[in-house]
Amino acid sequence: MKRRDFLKLAGAVSLAGCATTPSKARVVVVGGGFGGAIAAKYIRLWDPSIDVVLVEREAGFTSCPISNLVLGGFSNMQEISHGYDGLRRHGVQVVRDEATAIDAAAKKLSLARGGDLSYERLVVSPGIDFNFGEIQGYEAAMQAGRVLHAWKAGAQTVELRRQLEGLRDGGVVLLSIPLAPYRCPPGPYERASMIAAYLKQSKPRSKLLVLDANPDVTSKGGLFKAAWKDLYAGVLEYRGNARAIGVDAKSMTVKLEVEDVKGDVLNVVPPHRAGDIAMKAGLITTNNRWCDVDWRSMESKKVPGIHVLGDATLSAPGMPKSASMANNHAKIAAAAIVGALSGRGTGPDPKIINTCYSFVSQKEAIRVSSVHQWDAGQGTLIGVKGSGGISPARSEAEGIFAWHWARTIWADSLA
Ligand SMILES: Cc1cc2nc3c(=O)[nH]c(=O)nc-3n(C[C@H](O)[C@H](O)[C@H](O)COP(=O)(O)OP(=O)(O)OC[C@H]3O[C@@H](n4cnc5c(N)ncnc54)[C@H](O)[C@@H]3O)c2cc1C
Numbered sequence: 480m481k482r483r484d485f486l487k488l489a490g491a492v493s494l495a496g497c498a499t500t501p502s503k504a505r506v507v508v509v510g511g512g513f514g515g516a517i518a519a520k521y522i523r524l525w526d527p528s529i530d531v532v533l534v535e536r537e538a539g540f541t542s543c544p545i546s547n548l549v550l551g552g553f554s555n556m557q558e559i560s561h562g563y564d565g566l567r568r569h570g571v572q573v574v575r576d577e578a579t580a581i582d583a584a585a586k587k588l589s590l591a592r593g594g595d596l597s598y599e600r601l602v603v604s605p606g607i608d609f610n611f612g613e614i615q616g617y618e619a620a621m622q623a624g625r626v627l628h629a630w631k632a633g634a635q636t637v638e639l640r641r642q643l644e645g646l647r648d649g650g651v652v653l654l655s656i657p658l659a660p661y662r663c664p665p666g667p668y669e670r671a672s673m674i675a676a677y678l679k680q681s682k683p684r685s686k687l688l689v690l691d692a693n694p695d696v697t698s699k700g701g702l703f704k705a706a707w708k709d710l711y712a713g714v715l716e717y718r719g720n721a722r723a724i725g726v727d728a729k730s731m732t733v734k735l736e737v738e739d740v741k742g743d744v745l746n747v748v749p750p751h752r753a754g755d756i757a758m759k760a761g762l763i764t765t766n767n768r769w770c771d772v773d774w775r776s777m778e779s780k781k782v783p784g785i786h787v788l789g790d791a792t793l794s795a796p797g798m799p800k801s802a803s804m805a806n807n808h809a810k811i812a813a814a815a816i817v818g819a820l821s822g823r824g825t826g827p828d829p830k831i832i833n834t835c836y837s838f839v840s841q842k843e844a845i846r847v848s849s850v851h852q853w854d855a856g857q858g859t860l861i862g863v864k865g866s867g868g869i870s871p872a873r874s875e876a877e878g879i880f881a882w883h884w885a886r887t888i889w890a891d892s893l894a
Contacts, residue, residue, distance in 0.1 A: 605754025
């Protein structure tokens, strides 16, 4: 073991070993993705007297935004992979470990490698996990490497790209989309565009069949469909109301309610729910899937003192599960936590913005944006009338903005 790694590990173990109350107020954050990283950083920026410990099970951060371009061969894993040293420079203590349990009464978090972390406030931003059981045969097929979701960027992104590169010219790729709500409403349609762009360029006799459980494209539908007609006619076929209910690894078949469809590459995205730790900690409030929060502080409606962020939350009406939203959730939570721990109290009611770009070809993108503000009468965030909207057409200018958006949110999260 290198000396630097040993020191990091020793620091993590000694931190986790002492469940005693720290002398300074301590906030523990579970999950170093778009929600958790931002919350950790902004708590330190807004009140450096607070100890912030970030618990993340992965060695580094891999961005889902832009990962579809990796599949198309228009970006690479290096571009979407980032380290946590920027957070360390803000004084965040980054512990590489898995949170396994939360004792809300004792304000303690248990870690897989042993030891507990005590906290004054806990932030939970674990992203999503999958309801594999809703698609018969999925887990076995995934373990055999016959089906992939690649809906958490990382090893499966690399493997899906490898399978696409290995596809024979004339082969069929199946992309199956779950019923909404799922993370990133336009994400599957961007993926369809990127795979189709790759096939058109490198395997022109191949076909991509998009099997959507939803009746129609759920986001930027007109813009996506116009791009598919203009750019990928004969390559990409879209079918709505086509929910996957099973996968057969042997025959490489996706079973729909009415028929079975065969493919050479199976990219089936299963239905989601809040990440496992949210379930174990009893934070889930709705449909056995999502965690309801008070949008003025992101505090759980079920477990006081715990703030839930990002994709794990029960989205407010019209609110997507996106990196933009997770970033905004994190800033609401950071402000509320700093306000509570410093005695400064709460700030103004939140008003937050979502912007989501999707590439439809290597260089052209489309955009959707929306503004959401607190409504005391309805007790939730609601869309501001007349705000936001979609880009008038796909363009290379939007593609340039999309890259700037990605680089800006990576820097805001991690630098
Ligand atoms: C293909 C694709 C494209 C996308 N494109 C866009 C886009 O262009 N724009 C956009 O705004 N959004 C996009 N998104 C959505 C965006 O990635 C998510 O909304 C965002 O990542 C949510 O942030 P989060 O913090 O909730 O979860 P995540 O970013 O997934 O972070 C969760 C983190 O928690 C860690 N973790 C989980 N459980 C534990 C535990 N028990 N212990 C320790 N660590 C744990 C995980 O390892 C992970 O690092 C896209 C998503 C996909 C799949």
